Each structure stands twice: as structure tokens, then as C-alpha cells.
Amino acid sequence: MRATFCAILLIALGCDRGHPRDGTPPPTTTPVPAASSTPPVAPSAPASDGCGLPAVPERMPAPNRLVAIGDLHGDLAATKSALRAAGAIDASDRWSGGDLVVVQTGDVLDRGDDEQAVFDLLFRLEAEARAAGGALVLLMGNHELMNAAGDFRYVTPGAMTDFDDVPGLSVERWARAPEGIRRRLAALGPGGVYAKKLAAHNVVVIIGDTVFSHAGVIGEWATQVAAINGTSRCWLDGQGPADPPPALTSQDSPVWTRAYGQDEVDCGQLTSTLAALGARRMVVGHTVQKTINAACDGAVWRIDVGLARNYGGPIEVLEVLPTPRVLRSTR
Numbered sequence: 001m002r003a004t005f006c007a008i009l010l011i012a013l014g015c016d017r018g019h020p021r022d023g024t025p026p027p028t029t030t031p032v033p034a035a036s037s038t039p040p041v042a043p044s045a046p047a048s049d050g051c052g053l054p055a056v057p058e059r060m061p062a063p064n065r066l067v068a069i070g071d072l073h074g075d076l077a078a079t080k081s082a083l084r085a086a087g088a089i090d091a092s093d094r095w096s097g098g099d100l101v102v103v104q105t106g107d108v109l110d111r112g113d114d115e116q117a118v119f120d121l122l123f124r125l126e127a128e129a130r131a132a133g134g135a136l137v138l139l140m141g142n143h144e145l146m147n148a149a150g151d152f153r154y155v156t157p158g159a160m161t162d163f164d165d166v167p168g169l170s171v172e173r174w175a176r177a178p179e180g181i182r183r184r185l186a187a188l189g190p191g192g193v194y195a196k197k198l199a200a201h202n203v204v205v206i207i208g209d210t211v212f213s214h215a216g217v218i219g220e221w222a223t224q225v226a227a228i229n230g231t232s233r234c235w236l237d238g239q240g241p242a243d244p245p246p247a248l249t250s251q252d253s254p255v256w257t258r259a260y261g262q263d264e265v266d267c268g269q270l271t272s273t274l275a276a277l278g279a280r281r282m283v284v285g286h287t288v289q290k291t292i293n294a295a296c297d298g299a300v301w302r303i304d305v306g307l308a309r310n311y312g313g314p315i316e317v318l319e320v321l322p323t324p325r326v327l328r329s330t331r
Helices: 002-012 076-086 115-131 142-148 179-188 193-198 219-223 225-237 267-277
Strands: 066-069 101-104 135-138 204-207 210-213 281-284 293-295 300-302 315-321 325-329
Touching (some): 066 076, 076 315, 076 325, 142 179, 142 193, 142 225, 179 193, 219 225
Parallel strands (some): 066 101, 101 135, 281 300
Antiparallel strands (some): 066 315, 204 210, 315 325
16 A cells, blocks of 8 residues: 555645646556557456455346446536436436446546536445346446546546545545545545445446447457456455556556547457457447447447536437437436
């Protein structure tokens, strides 16, 4: 934890003067490997080996209806609009989707003022969906990682104190950090109250014949899904090593790659990756699009449309099953 704390302290004090663009992994105590064709070196042990977290299913059978929602970035109103477009909630913001399965592909945090309220809504709906025979599947994004690592450069002024009223925060662990960020660290840092809630969720999940992750799975990461999920969950829960695992920091990892969000996509590589995963298509967020769209003849769908207030994009979600189609709503 000492190494991680030192990195957090440097960030908190503003020593990261370069402020790399969003899309570059946050600073760590060791250099982050650049994206390349070389297979990444990632730990192979799942969460059940060594850190005691209960297993979270990485594969689920295909439901009758499956909908995906992209980056939310702290906008509660847009989150509710997206959930209504999906047919997931009623006018009282209660689960009304029955056996519907909704996947939210991460990046709940940063760029908006409603972070805690969005998380609390999603966690409540997760339980309500389960009770109704459906599911709300929440995935980790790069902005969840950044906040857990103490990188708050994209936190709005209104959100910086958003978690101050969370009961049970243990700020003693962060006593050496600037006072203004201690409670946020105690909520979102490894082992924090909300970090532990996030640690109950995966980075990559496969539902029916569709693989979901925040940024996409490329190359040899396709053979390491259990390790990606396990090491990431353990680190967030505060049981893993001090530094975040490569699955959360490598530039080609499932929370950082831009391979599937650009105009040109390597469809051959995508085909090989899907074959390794035993999937037909991939759904990703992370890179803002003007509208939900597909590449490689529908093999990859890009669903981050900047629906949060910060971007002002449209309210769109993707119905994956029974047939891919875009569902729209208004703010």
C-alpha cells in the first residue's frame, strides 16, 4: 500500500504536471507498457486464489432481452433516461424490466456531479433486477480505476465532496493525503466503501454470444479473462498488491484500448479475438461516438455516445438481443 499511497500523494499534490489526455493510463509506480503487438504479461490467478472474494460469473446464458448502456459520467438524469429507454425502470425509478438483462459498460465516475447518486441507483436496481429474474450487470471502466488510484483530474468541483457523507469511511488510512480528498479516497481507494462494492463486479463478461467490456478485448487478453477479472477485483477490494494489475493499466487492456473506437478497426484481429472468446460480437464504450454504430459487419458495437451532460450527446442504448437495434430517449 505504501507504493500506491506515494503515487496517490503525487497526483493529489498536482505533481503530474503533464496531465496526459484522457485515454492514457494513470501514473503508477512502474512505467505503463505502451500498446504493441507483444502479448501483455498478466497474472493468471483468479480472484478465488489468494484474496477470498466470492466468484462472479464471467459467462451468462443468453436472455430473452439484452440491452447495453455506455458511459454515464456522473449524470443522474441521463442515467435514468437511458434506463427508461432500455425498458428497465418505471416512472418511480424502480426496476420494471422483469427478466431483462442490462449491461452498463463502466465509467460511472468523473465529469459529472451526481456520482454517488448514480452508483446508489445502480446498486439498488441491481438487487431489484435480481429479485425479478433479470440482471443489471455493472462493469469497471478506466475512470473507476483512475479514482481508485487517486487520479482525480477529471472530478468536477461539485463531485469532489460527493462522498463526504458516506457512513463508515475510514480516513485514518489516508491521513497523509491532503485533507480535501481524504474522504473521497476512503470511499473509492482500494478497500474503500464504494471500491468494495465495485469489487463485486467484473471487467469482462460474456452473455450468450456477446462479449462486453469498457474498451474492448484485444489480442492475448482474450485468453486471460479470469485473471483480468480476478486481479482487478482483488485490487479494488484492498486485498491485492499495492499497485493496480496490468489488466487495469496497460494501454491495450480492456479498460484502456482505443482499438475498437477509432474509424479504422482491424477486423481480422477482432475476428480472432472473438473466436478465442467463443463469441459472435463485442460491445464497447470508452471512445465517444456521434451515435451508436457498428464496425466489421456488426462484429463490434460502439455504444459510448457521450450521453452525460458534460458531452451533451444523445440518449441512446443498444438492444443486443433478440436483434441489435438502437433505442432512443430524450433528456
